Amino acid sequence: MRSSSLPLLVVALAAAACAHTAPRQPTPRGVDARTPCAQLAVAWRDYDARQVSRAIYWRNARAFVDRALTCRDPELVFAGSMIGPTCGDDRACATADGTHLARLERAGVPLKAAFAAWLAARDLGPLGASLAYCPHEPYRSVRETTRWLARAGHREFARPLADLALAQRDPYLQATLLEYFVALDLPEGEPLARRLLPHRDPTLRARACAALTRLGSPAALPEVRAVAAADAHSRLVRVDGIEQEVYPVRALCAAAVGALTTRASVAAAR
Secondary structure, three states: OOHHHHHHHHHHHHHHHHOOOOOOOOOOOOOOOOOOHHHHHHHHHHHHHOOOOHHHHHHHHHHHHHHHHHHOOHHHHHHHHHOHHHOOOOHHHOOOOOHHHHHHHHOOOOHHHHHHHHHHHOOOOOOHHHHOOOOOOOOHHHHHHHHHHHHHOOHHHHHHHHHHHHOOOOHHHHHHHHHHHHHOOOHHHHHHHHHHOOOOOHHHHHHHHHHHHHHOOHHHHHHHHHHHHHOOOOEEEEEOOEEEEEOHHHHHHHHHHHHHHHHHHHHHHO
16 A cells, blocks of 8 residues: 555545444455455445444454455554454443453454554654544543563564654643653663653653653763752642642652662762
8 A cells, every 4th residue: 555545545435434333234355365455445445434332343343454464555544453442332341441442452453463563664753644543532542552572471562663753743642652661660761751751731740750750860860850850730739628739740750869879889889
């Protein structure tokens, strides 16, 4: 599939994933090893738009990804694997914690191979629509994929995912990808957390400090100390009937300072 066809594929996949439930129609012919590469995207779009049983859907999802891998079309491979959360007539199976993708993987759909092929072919530019199957929920598929990778313990993607995350322009997308590194205590995520630390959004600064508590190195201490000492974000809380001003970002960064200082002491003692 030429790169120029990707927008059409994304639109087709998004329409299938986000459309309202269509009237029940006869079970369509599935994707198999004989489906021509040039027709694969259309065949999967048409198949996914129908309502079929979950067992039939997953069997054809496996056949689709196998065929897409044979066709050596990484964008199609991964986009096709991500369209799976529509699940035919069982739309409730889309899960933010990645359990749906884990179930697809257990059912024999080679998602790991699909993800690896897609990741290796990326130019590390913005992810954009190639990983978002619902345009009105641009982070949903990224979040599901990130949590699936973490739940499955796929640590081998740490370095390429770190490179991919750092190449993004969207800090909220970066923060979503950061969850993978935190969940598996992967130090490759430290540069990403440090990138988010000075962001103007206090929620991103807080997430960065929380991440550095888990996976940061002493090298991050100066930056974290600066935020812990002077972050301006505050909120009012009521304790025993008295309103008090608290600084949640400072508190999280102070905890990170403690963790990083301990690591520095351990490293110096060796």
